Amino acid sequence: GAGVSQSPSNKVTEKGKDVELRCDPISGHTALYWYRQSLGQGLEFLIYFQGNSAPDKSGLPSDRFSAERTGGSVSTLTIQRTQQEDSAVYLCASSFQGSNYGYTFGSGTRLTVV
Amino acid sequence: AQSVTQLGSHVSVSEGALVLLRCNYSSSVPPYLFWYVQYPNQGLQLLLKYTTGATLVKGINGFEAEFKKSETSFHLTKPSAHMSDAAEYFCAVSTGTASKLTFGTGTRLQVTL
Numbered sequence: 001g002a003g004v005s006q007s008p009s010n011k012v013t014e015k016g017k018d019v020e021l022r023c024d025p026i027s028g029h030t031a032l033y034w035y036r037q038s039l040g041q042g043l044e045f046l047i048y049f050q051g052n053s054a055p056d057k058s059g060l061p062s063d064r065f066s067a068e069r070t071g072g073s074v075s076t077l078t079i080q081r082t083q084q085e086d087s088a089v090y091l092c093a094s095s096f097q098g099s100n101y102g103y104t105f106g107s108g109t110r111l112t113v114v
Numbered sequence: 115a116q117s118v119t120q121l122g123s124h125v126s127v128s129e130g131a132l133v134l135l136r137c138n139y140s141s142s143v144p145p146y147l148f149w150y151v152q153y154p155n156q157g158l159q160l161l162l163k164y165t166t167g168a169t170l171v172k173g174i175n176g177f178e179a180e181f182k183k184s185e186t187s188f189h190l191t192k193p194s195a196h197m198s199d200a201a202e203y204f205c206a207v208s209t210g211t212a213s214k215l216t217f218g219t220g221t222r223l224q225v226t227l
Contacts, residue, residue, distance in 0.1 A: 093156060100165065105158040
């Protein structure tokens with residue numbers, strides 16, 4: 001596609017429920033990244049995928065968070081048993097081959113846990 | 115490890131005044147440096163980037179930044195602020211294609227009449 005597409009744009013969920021956030025990167029971009037942006041905070045790195053390499057999961061805050069990337073394209077970030085502190089904007093970005101080229105960001109998914 | 119420090123979480127300037135947003139980085143290898151802008155309820159948009167070569171980098175919307183290795187800085191400037199420049203600005207550093215961008219905490223720019 002022309003840009004990075006994220007869905008849903010907004011998600012309200014009850015504490016304890018699981019949620020799935022989707023990211024559709026730019027076609028041909030081999031690298032895909034997830035970040036979290038909380039109110040008043042910077043961008044917190046979560047996970048990144050590069051081609052067929054094992055993903056860098058070093059930023060995932062707990063084992064409730066997981067992500068997969070199918071077929072080198074679409075990625076899904078899953079948060080299990082959501083907590084109120086998970087409320088944030090989740091941003092996905094893709095890049096042609098890696099971070100030195102810069103990222104193209106999606107518009108984000110605003111997650112609210114009530 | 116790489117890191118980015120943005121001095122000033124909020125900066126206010128008058129329309130027509132100089133914009134200066136500060137960014138300092140820490141990196142053990144030659145860095146790649148970026149500035150992104152985020153308008154309300156939108157994702158981040160690349161303003162400009164420094165990879166190698168010329169240390170003064172020009173970006174979109176009249177912004178530019180200068181890489182100063184001796185000062186480990188990459189400050190963002192614009193000679194004359196416009197109301198439409200009001201947004202949040204993020205500085206970021208990368209130290210390799212196989213790494214990820216590390217972002218600063220952002221600076222919110224307010225432009226007043």
